[in-house]
Amino acid sequence: MSKIPVQRVDLIFEKITCKEIFEKVLQSKPEEIIQSVIDSGLKGRGGAGFPTGLKWQFAAREKGADKYIVCNADEGEPGTFKDREILDEVPEKVFCGMAIASLAIGAKIGYIYLRGEYKFLVPKLENKLAEFQQLMQDLGHDFRIELRLGSGAYICGEESALFESIEGRRGEPRNKPPYPTKSGLFHKPTCINNVETLVYTVMIQKYGAMHFRELGTKDSRGSKVFSVSGDTPTAGIYELELGMSVREFVDVFGDGDTKAVQVGGAAGFCVPRKRFDETIIGFEGVPTGGSMKLFNSSRSMYNVLHNYLDFFAEESCGQCTPCRVGCQQLLKGIEAVKKGEKSHKYLDELVKLAATMKIAAKCGLGQSVGNAFSSIVENFKEEIIY
């Protein structure tokens, strides 16, 4: 690989002994644990990027003994596959992160919600979980983790839909507020974090908040695991420091002919070649849950957009009209323009519809369809029309 402005990091997959770290954490007060996570600047790695320490603090401040830790392992965003690798390679670090969170907020039960597509991981996870449960018992920490499986519904990655699913219902997102830290799983205070976020909290306890904070930029501290796919000779999973530009990324991972990078999956943004230099991968630019998909000049961006819209139309839970109808209309709309049944001006109407969905849809799914839609339509109009 080239001389890298893109800095490789090895925190997530580093093999460590969780026992030592957890013993150390057991000596700390909950406020100290939370403060260290706040100081690290860690933001959620599941996509939305909420500051993890603050989330823990909100949950810790809630009264009552019934609280839950939930590990979001639903990983359904197209182009994201790093949580699978983390759970496969270092499952005990994920459990350890949940246990640290349980100390911080005062919870006794944790759930891992694993997407059904990853069911093949279950025997291994159950074995590792049994060992971990024993460790908790030996160390005298009252915390139990249960494993739940999804059944092929992308929307169940949305936190409140995920709670509904664990509770045995259709995975339909709830209204917010109240937020999960106030009313989450079984309507109790809940701290839900992505797989990767939880592992970072372990490494922050191991190396200290400053070690993490020194990586990355002011708005995007630390590193992140990227899932790289598409037209690249080096598809795979890479942990990189945050704050690189798309140009730097493409220089390392591109095939020499990259015309666009979809950052953040179907729910993310399409960055065209002319914006590679100015676009930072991180919360100050284009945020990502890790999905980085490269497209070279042989690809039709119409096909790409059509594929994403088909995905959303299928995965929309159908609960609210802007999203249920909007996804279908966007899909039909670009098909009609392509066939010449509608003039290219109709695309402007569709962009407006996508903007309306952003305001009117109930959850992040419907709200984010417009990201890919508008960024692809605006940058690759000719490809959509002709």
Added chain:
Amino acid sequence: MIINEELVKEAVKKHGSSRAALIPVLQELVAGKNYLSDLDMVEVAREMNLSAADVYGTATFYSFLDTRPRGKYVIRVCKTISCSMKGKNAILATIEETLKIKLGETTADRKFSLLETNCIGWCHKAPAILINDEPYTELTPKKVTEVLREYIKQ
């Protein structure tokens, strides 16, 4: 329509009859008999003290909780962008040819069903499919034929 009261009773015994056990129970049934018949769902509703409509409504939300008869091996071909870019159509065509069924169909001997699915998390090793719980990645028409041959033998 096939109903399996024993399976239902066992699943409810294993997971309990609280509402939160509903999806694990349904998952267990699908793992055992590949799909949920109407009568299965009625039986689950009775065992768990829920309305049949509620059980049906929950099951049909989830694409992996099939409510139509499926074969012993359910093949799900990923159709999301990376797999689609990297030759998914050729894989699908090869499977159709080998098993002599079209997308959405089940072989006459009830051994295989062929479906498409959304991103299964193997984009870096596209194209990928699931056969029941098992992922197969970096497929070529030749490789998928070999995989299928092993299943046909079983």
